[in-house]
Amino acid sequence: MLVDKWVTEGINIILGLFTIFLFFLYFKIFFTMKKKSIQVFLGIALLVVWQIGILNIIGGTLAPIYNIGMTLVCTLVVAVNIFEGKFWKKCLFSITFDAIWMLSEMLINNMFMLYSERLANSQLFGSFISKLLLFIVIVALRKVITTTSMELPDSHNILLVFISAGSIYIMGTVFMLAYQSEWKYAETFSLISVAVLLFINVLIFYIYRKLADDLYVRQMNLVYEQQLELSERHQKEIELSMQQMRDVRHNMRNDFVSILAYAEKGECGKIIGFVNDVMENGNLKPSEGVNTGNTVIDSLVGYWRTTAEKEGIAFQSNLCIPVDIPFKSADISLILGNLLENAVEGARKADGKKYIRLKIKYDRSNLLISVENNYRGELVKTKGKKLQTTKADVLNHGIGLPSVYRVAEKYHGTVSVDDSVSNRFLIRTTLYGT
Amino acid sequence: MLNIAVCDDDIQFAENMKIQIQNIAKQNFVDVEIDVFQNGESLVDAVIEGGSFDMIYLDIEMENEDGISAAKKIRMYDKTVLIIYVTSHETYMKESFSVRPFQFLIKPVCPAQMEECFRTAYEDISSSDSYFRYKYQRMNRKVLIRDILYFESNRRKIRGITEKEVFEFYGKLNEIEERLKATAAAFLRVHQSFLVNYKHVEGISYDFVLMDNGKKISISVDRRKLISEQYCEMEDTVYAGR
Numbered sequence: 001m002l003v004d005k006w007v008t009e010g011i012n013i014i015l016g017l018f019t020i021f022l023f024f025l026y027f028k029i030f031f032t033m034k035k036k037s038i039q040v041f042l043g044i045a046l047l048v049v050w051q052i053g054i055l056n057i058i059g060g061t062l063a064p065i066y067n068i069g070m071t072l073v074c075t076l077v078v079a080v081n082i083f084e085g086k087f088w089k090k091c092l093f094s095i096t097f098d099a100i101w102m103l104s105e106m107l108i109n110n111m112f113m114l115y116s117e118r119l120a121n122s123q124l125f126g127s128f129i130s131k132l133l134l135f136i137v138i139v140a141l142r143k144v145i146t147t148t149s150m151e152l153p154d155s156h157n158i159l160l161v162f163i164s165a166g167s168i169y170i171m172g173t174v175f176m177l178a179y180q181s182e183w184k185y186a187e188t189f190s191l192i193s194v195a196v197l198l199f200i201n202v203l204i205f206y207i208y209r210k211l212a213d214d215l216y217v218r219q220m221n222l223v224y225e226q227q228l229e230l231s232e233r234h235q236k237e238i239e240l241s242m243q244q245m246r247d248v249r250h251n252m253r254n255d256f257v258s259i260l261a262y263a264e265k266g267e268c269g270k271i272i273g274f275v276n277d278v279m280e281n282g283n284l285k286p287s288e289g290v291n292t293g294n295t296v297i298d299s300l301v302g303y304w305r306t307t308a309e310k311e312g313i314a315f316q317s318n319l320c321i322p323v324d325i326p327f328k329s330a331d332i333s334l335i336l337g338n339l340l341e342n343a344v345e346g347a348r349k350a351d352g353k354k355y356i357r358l359k360i361k362y363d364r365s366n367l368l369i370s371v372e373n374n375y376r377g378e379l380v381k382t383k384g385k386k387l388q389t390t391k392a393d394v395l396n397h398g399i400g401l402p403s404v405y406r407v408a409e410k411y412h413g414t415v416s417v418d419d420s421v422s423n424r425f426l427i428r429t430t431l432y433g434t
Numbered sequence: 435m436l437n438i439a440v441c442d443d444d445i446q447f448a449e450n451m452k453i454q455i456q457n458i459a460k461q462n463f464v465d466v467e468i469d470v471f472q473n474g475e476s477l478v479d480a481v482i483e484g485g486s487f488d489m490i491y492l493d494i495e496m497e498n499e500d501g502i503s504a505a506k507k508i509r510m511y512d513k514t515v516l517i518i519y520v521t522s523h524e525t526y527m528k529e530s531f532s533v534r535p536f537q538f539l540i541k542p543v544c545p546a547q548m549e550e551c552f553r554t555a556y557e558d559i560s561s562s563d564s565y566f567r568y569k570y571q572r573m574n575r576k577v578l579i580r581d582i583l584y585f586e587s588n589r590r591k592i593r594g595i596t597e598k599e600v601f602e603f604y605g606k607l608n609e610i611e612e613r614l615k616a617t618a619a620a621f622l623r624v625h626q627s628f629l630v631n632y633k634h635v636e637g638i639s640y641d642f643v644l645m646d647n648g649k650k651i652s653i654s655v656d657r658r659k660l661i662s663e664q665y666c667e668m669e670d671t672v673y674a675g676r
């Protein structure tokens with residue numbers, strides 16, 4: 001008898017370890033492990049104690065309802081401790097894990113009840129077969145779900161939690177009813193409903209993935225829309241500069257006529273004065289000095305300069321960049337377009353003398369961009385210290401700065417906002433070229 | 435006292451620049467001595483022979499030796515001199531950026547730009563023109579801040595590395611950082627045990643700085659964001675150009 005007991009104990013421990021293995025197999029599909037070793041260690045320790053200890057000590061004596069509650073709490077605590085990610089996402093996946101686990105146990109149990117009473121009474125064998133079923137489900141999930149970077153907003157996660165939590169409840173009820181019922185087919189129907197519930201729970205993953213894909217597509221659409229808008233703007237700027245070229249050519253003709261007139265009279269002094277005037281007025285420079293040879297930067301800065309000056313905002317710029325900078329023009333135009341647009345929006349509402357100061361510098365193969373403007377009012381910050389838009393239409397606005405952050409990250413760079421002086425907004429971006 | 439070189443093959447333009455700079459300096463109460471060079475070779479020779487300049491106004495388009503190659507040669511001997519390119523082109527070649535130019539001025543140079551450039555350059559130079567003082571073996575010693583490449587700490591001992599020598603003393607890097615902050619000299623704490631002189635940083639990326647003596651110092655992970663922000667701030671000197 002003693003040897004028998006030892007064997008049972010051993011098998012129990014092996015099954016516990018198998019559960020731990022399944023736990024990791026499942027969660028690693030959706031989450032990455034945390035780096036902090038203490039928390040992970042605590043989580044794993046709890047998992048081991050729960051799986052090996054509790055089954056032997058109190059597992060048998062607890063009422064089913066407490067057992068289920070215990071399982072739910074333990075899985076959640078362990079998942080929160082070990083893995084990275086949002087709380088509600090962990091909540092959803094740990095409850096779904098429990099639901100699938102319980103449902104497969106129930107399914108196997110039901111099947112045994114139908115075919116052989118003897119097998120149903122052997123706890124160990126049932127537990128083993130149900131874990132095997134769980135294993136098959138998880139392996140199938142691993143095959144189907146490949147994308148790991150799925151993030152849904154909390155509201156979606158909470159809604160999905162209801163499905164799995166609800167099915168655990170229904171399963172419990174069905175089990176109780178079938179157990180107490182005298183009806184001949186109770187077990188068959190119970191088996192079918194458990195199978196249906198299991199299927200619904202597996203479907204959650206499919207729904208989750210679809211929702212995540214949908215969200216991603218929507219985000220990308222916003223980015224594309226923005227790029228389209230930028231290229232439209234670019235087009236406008238080119239038209240504008242063509243117009244200016246025409247004006248210059250026209251003026252040049254007039255200027256030559258005047259010079260010729262002075263020359264014919266032999267008035268050298270007047271010619272010098274006239275030429276100086278023309279040069280100072282900048283009539284010779286079509287694009288008001290924005291000319292670095294870099295078409296993207298030139299046209300963007302030119303566009304925002306004219307827009308700003310139309311609104312009575314003084315536009316100061318200092319562009320110290322070579323013709324061919326080793327950065328993608330799409331990225332540069334995204335950053336510059338957003339920063340300058342924000343600057344114009346901000347300066348427009350400023351009191352007193354409105355101004356924008358832009359500095360772009362190419363330094364040691366890195367690109368440094370600073371934009372400064374004055375504004376009126378308060379900046380709104382979210383928890384992560386990122387700035388929130390102050391515009392009313394939050395959904396469509398505020399995409400600007402996040403995409404600047406995103407591009408900066410791509411170049412290992414940073415975006416920093418200096419608001420230490422009141423009513424002065426200064427944003428600096430560093431992009432590393434190496 | 436600032437030593438300034440003006441190099442342009444158009445002698446009239448160079449003399450004109452000299453007068454302009456002298457006037458600006460007088461208005462800002464700065465003592466200057468200006469040498470005019472007519473070609474890149476003579477300027478490079480002067481630097482090699484030990485003529486130490488604080489600022490060089492350098493024409494890019496010159497016959498024989500152009501400004502960019504002259505600047506490269508000068509950089510081999512003098513890592514900290516401020517090079518200000520004067521050019522009649524509105525677009526700059528990538529090559530001209532390899533010597534870390536302080537600013538570009540476009541001919542014809544407008545007086546307001548000239549003055550703004552001079553002032554920011556003067557501020558830049560005077561911020562590192564003082565001495566770092568320390569005590570070692572009961573002796574008070576000093577070393578010019580702009581000669582220091584970086585400080586390295588090893589427990590209580592601190593090593594200061596200059597172009598020519600290494601000096602040691604006892605202290606804390608945190609205290610030195612605070613002291614240098616007060617003098618407005620640009621130093622970056624890239625690592626718990628490294629404090630580097632920004633003037634001597636030849637290359638900078640998100641995870642390391644390359645000093646101009648070839649020493650590569652990595653930026654510790656938790657400081658990268660801060661260093662990146664400080665870097666951008668340092669280069670963002672207010673100057674109204676084009």
